[in-house]
Amino acid sequence: MTTVDSERHPHPVECREWLDGLEEIRAWLVESAATTQVLATAVGLDDIAPWAEDPQTGDLVHPSGHFFRVTGVRVDLPDDPARSWSQPIIDQPEIGILGFLAARVEGRLHVLVQAKAEPGNCNGIQLSPTVQATWSNYTGVHGGSSVPYLSYFATEHEGRSLIDVLQSEQAAWFYQKRNRNMLVMLEDPAEVEVLPGFAWIALEDLYRCLLEADVVNMDARTVLSCLPLHAIGGWVEPEPGTDDRIATAVRRSLHPESVPRVPLVEILSWITHHRSMPGLRGTMVALNSVDDVWVRTPQCIRHVEGRHFEIVGVRVEARGREVGEWRQPMLAPAAEGLAACLAAELDGVLHLLVRIAPSPGYREGVELGPTVQCVPAQSSGVTDAAHYLERVTSAPPEHVLFESVLSEEGGRFLRARTAYRIVEVTDDPPLDLPSGYQWVTLHQMGTLLQHSHYVNVEARTLIAAAHGLAVAREVERA
């Protein structure tokens, strides 16, 4: 049990329970990697028992019926049947918990992070929420040990949640998956024991870590994006004498009184309009009935042209996790993704350009995504999307407000990485937008993020990055 020293230096370096600044966090991750390892080795899909092919549907299933399965999804476009398609997709109906424990120490919000290894991570260990657990995890189907700190999240509790909302995940890879994003406040951090593999860090430090490649995992980023703006802390108030134009614009964008280019009621109407169109909505189908551009070998399931992704098998050996060894299918993307937002100061307030993003796995057919979300190695064309892709990739470095290559979920995806960028438009931001694009403030996104299924997981990482812009840039300058 730790007691918090409220003296000037509350995080004694010799105690690993409180980490102060990037140096200490980096050192702790290196140290954790020595005790917690997850090694994933490629094996054939015919060699991942007890996972097996369902004889009827061809779906890849676990005999328990738990975890997840690899199945198919079909998208029928009523206005353009020739462009209809089907593809493999992961179905995981269980709602998992992604939860941070948090506490205020000397007025600053701190979160209890976990140094967590996942088989799909390209670098082993990343910072994750305090709890990252599926129903199977915490009801023991896994056959593993119990999940630490779970009782703070899995039972009905009163008035301690700052965040508690279901949010979607990658909808080209997951069929209607969502997780319960939570942040639970402790009155006193000493309420909980800091177990090995866990540490308290300040919220600002977590934002700073976003700038490092593959350090903050996807689950931590999505929870972070839902943080109510009033809780982010004193640094949101303009600091006297600050001369950072972007930090000031970000602070205005977070402020409830700032004037957005388009009122929220109109944003909601625009979303409802697109949700109401009979368009892109996926229907689950048997895996053995998907289009024959998807080829199945004993080794893997892949697109005949090597596009999109492969479904592969892995053997996982773990130390410091619930179970020592297991095998499972994973989804391995064909190439690195790009998720980028244009940003602009409109009347002094930072706005992000978001897009109505349709995808087969969304429960509502569409969610708001970044200006650009694609796999550049596979993109082509002269559409609006291509125009914006050109803008975000050709921007001069001084207009790039945020840039970081980050990992997607390492429990289901094998080495899935996305380059995230926020690029400022300084010369005449486009105001006459194509259908499906809109400028929004961070405060508007914050309101939407209190509710499910408005903002997609890629946009959420960029929202968290935008929240951190004020803080992180100050560090850069220091």
Place this chain on the structure above:
Amino acid sequence: MTTVDSERHPHPVECREWLDGLEEIRAWLVESAATTQVLATAVGLDDIAPWAEDPQTGDLVHPSGHFFRVTGVRVDLPDDPARSWSQPIIDQPEIGILGFLAARVEGRLHVLVQAKAEPGNCNGIQLSPTVQATWSNYTGVHGGSSVPYLSYFATEHEGRSLIDVLQSEQAAWFYQKRNRNMLVMLEDPAEVEVLPGFAWIALEDLYRCLLEADVVNMDARTVLSCLPLHAIGGWVEPEPGTDDRIATAVRRSLHPESVPRVPLVEILSWITHHRSMPGLRGTMVALNSVDDVWVRTPQCIRHVEGRHFEIVGVRVEARGREVGEWRQPMLAPAAEGLAACLAAELDGVLHLLVRIAPSPGYREGVELGPTVQCVPAQSSGVTDAAHYLERVTSAPPEHVLFESVLSEEGGRFLRARTAYRIVEVTDDPPLDLPSGYQWVTLHQMGTLLQHSHYVNVEARTLIAAAHGLAVAREVERA
């Protein structure tokens, strides 16, 4: 084309385009009934061609594949398999539009209502929104005439929607059905011609009509419930010298600054908790595979004990509608429903007691419903529900703040009626509530109603009734 006379009496009685007060509205409904009639005659399910039984599934389908179909739903309760069940249900994936045109005249919000006849209405004509149309209606699958005023709702428009949100409908009868609830403001009501069967009425008068049995149809009520509170009008401000305690408590409940018993963030967390439980969620199944307590005869599909509802056939003859004659299946409830909320002043603010209501047709598994929602003729037991049922039915008349028997959707349901009640608890409102019950203010409900799938259609009628409490009681006293 009407021009609005801004003199003292803007609604000349001789012109039917503006109706002022209940007398004029009643007279207009009687007059409209003479020119618009819909006669529904019972026929056997084997006599509703071109509707027919799908040979594979037993579903009742239209050969066009449009409109709707009668299919089955199965509910698996993981914790209590013995209580799992299946039943017939209506599947209508198309999103319809329920839209009011509105305008301010002399500072008061007015809406353009339609006197609409539906085959299922027990009394022919009821007040409906300006537009009430499914995709099949407005794309002409129906083979009927075009829908008046539709262009104000069906195309992307800018900044004129006060309401634009998808909301669910009866989830024991409809599988995941939702409609687009809209209210579009006109700068000047003279923008539109008032066609026969339409009239402008003041919002206050529409609230007053809620007290009359079977006058305001379900579609009008659901849109009304979503009205942003700031738009309701000057009468929400406390009137100087008012001595109506309830009206004052309602106004406080509508106010953004009023102190709710439970903060919204906690209400959201409570909803998320219940949404996350693997519980009551329906899966569509073939109609011929539902439990054998459902009996199919050439005449109808009914529960062997006469419970719940029947699926019956009707022949409809219409005058003043799109098509002169057609046949269709309808759902006929076995008995009148009851939807009732307990209300209490907590710290001077009116709160309603709402309940987490699970139902097989909800997209999110649960929505917030009234304190009590049941079919009293078929209810029994000693649960919390029975306790509250006793409270709302045994209350003395002076504690009944609102009471009215109203019709449910008359296009799919045959003579479906529900007794709606708001009952005040004056002696020590229960504060230590069973799990799944919570006190909320009207302002909190207003925030939730800007978003989809939080508040069920029965609770929405009661919300609209609660909004009208301040106004309607003044009329009663006058």
